[in-house]
Amino acid sequence: MRSKAWRWVDRLPPDLRASLDRTPTLITLPAPQAVDQLDDTATIGDYIVHFPPAILRDDTAKFVRLTYPGYMVVLFPPRSTIELDSAAREMQFSSFCEERLAILHARPNDLDAQKDLASLKKVLLLLYEKAAAIDRVEEFERPDMNGFIFWRANGGNHSAADIVLPANRAGCPIWFIDEGRLTLDGVHHYLASLRFEHR
Numbered sequence: 001m002r003s004k005a006w007r008w009v010d011r012l013p014p015d016l017r018a019s020l021d022r023t024p025t026l027i028t029l030p031a032p033q034a035v036d037q038l039d040d041t042a043t044i045g046d047y048i049v050h051f052p053p054a055i056l057r058d059d060t061a062k063f064v065r066l067t068y069p070g071y072m073v074v075l076f077p078p079r080s081t082i083e084l085d086s087a088a089r090e091m092q093f094s095s096f097c098e099e100r101l102a103i104l105h106a107r108p109n110d111l112d113a114q115k116d117l118a119s120l121k122k123v124l125l126l127l128y129e130k131a132a133a134i135d136r137v138e139e140f141e142r143p144d145m146n147g148f149i150f151w152r153a154n155g156g157n158h159s160a161a162d163i164v165l166p167a168n169r170a171g172c173p174i175w176f177i178d179e180g181r182l183t184l185d186g187v188h189h190y191l192a193s194l195r196f197e198h199r
Contacts, residue, residue: 002111005124009108016131024104029142029192043199045077050195070181078163078170078196085169091122096171097164100148103129104137136184140191147171149191151184159184161191168198 009020032050040053042064051073054066066073084096093099106126114120135152140161147163157178164171174194176187 001117001120002114005111005120005127006108008124009111009127012131019132020106020108020127020130022137023107024101024137024139024148026139026141027188029140029188031143032193032195039193039195042075044075045079046199047078048197048199049075050193050197051075052190052193070179071186072175072177072179073190074175074177076172076174078165078168078172081164081169081171084171091125097146097166100162101139102126104139104148106130138184140188142192145196149184149187151187157182159187161187163191163194165196168196 009017012020039050040057041048041050042057042059043049044064049064051066052068054068054073056067058065062076064075066075081096088094088096088099091099093102103126106123108127110123111120111127114123132150136149138149138151140147140149144167145163145165147161150160150162152159159176159178159182161174161176162171163174174191176182176190
């Protein structure tokens with residue numbers, strides 16, 4: 001079984017194979033400040049979201065698209081993570097966030113450290129879930145939320161953040177689309193400025 005697992009790893013395209021060896025860097029974002037009169041807001045699902053004012057915005061029933069100089073941001077409504085947490089517990093994880101963290105920290109060399117078939121299959125499943133051509137992955141945290149940043153998926157101009165709101169057992173994706181001026185540091189600042197209020 002271990003040799004078959006390694007054959008699967010070695011047959012992956014070079015970009016996917018390289019992504020399996022990457023693990024997230026942990027960054028700490030500052031807590032959001034009190035309500036800024038310059039903030040803009042949108043009601044998305046059951047939440048009021050505060051964000052930096054955009055030069056253009058497009059509100060739809062399913063998302064809000066915001067245009068800034070040199071990049072766009074797409075905000076999606078937070079959804080309950082209760083079902084995802086339940087599925088994660090079937091894999092012996094305490095939550096969906098813990099399972100995602102295990103996926104992102106899994107590396108091929110972990111295969112050789114497994115002592116039994118069950119643990120080997122679990123690591124292989126984590127690696128299978130991880131295999132994606134992403135330039136960089138970061139884990140972020142701040143007092144009221146945490147999550148992951150996926151920078152430059154598939155080498156293109158799209159990046160994303162998966163946000164978890166632990167107090168509300170909810171989470172949502174945010175898309176970042178580079179149009180010439182988006183930086184990873186800019187993504188950090190944007191995430192630090194976001195605030196979610198449950199209605």
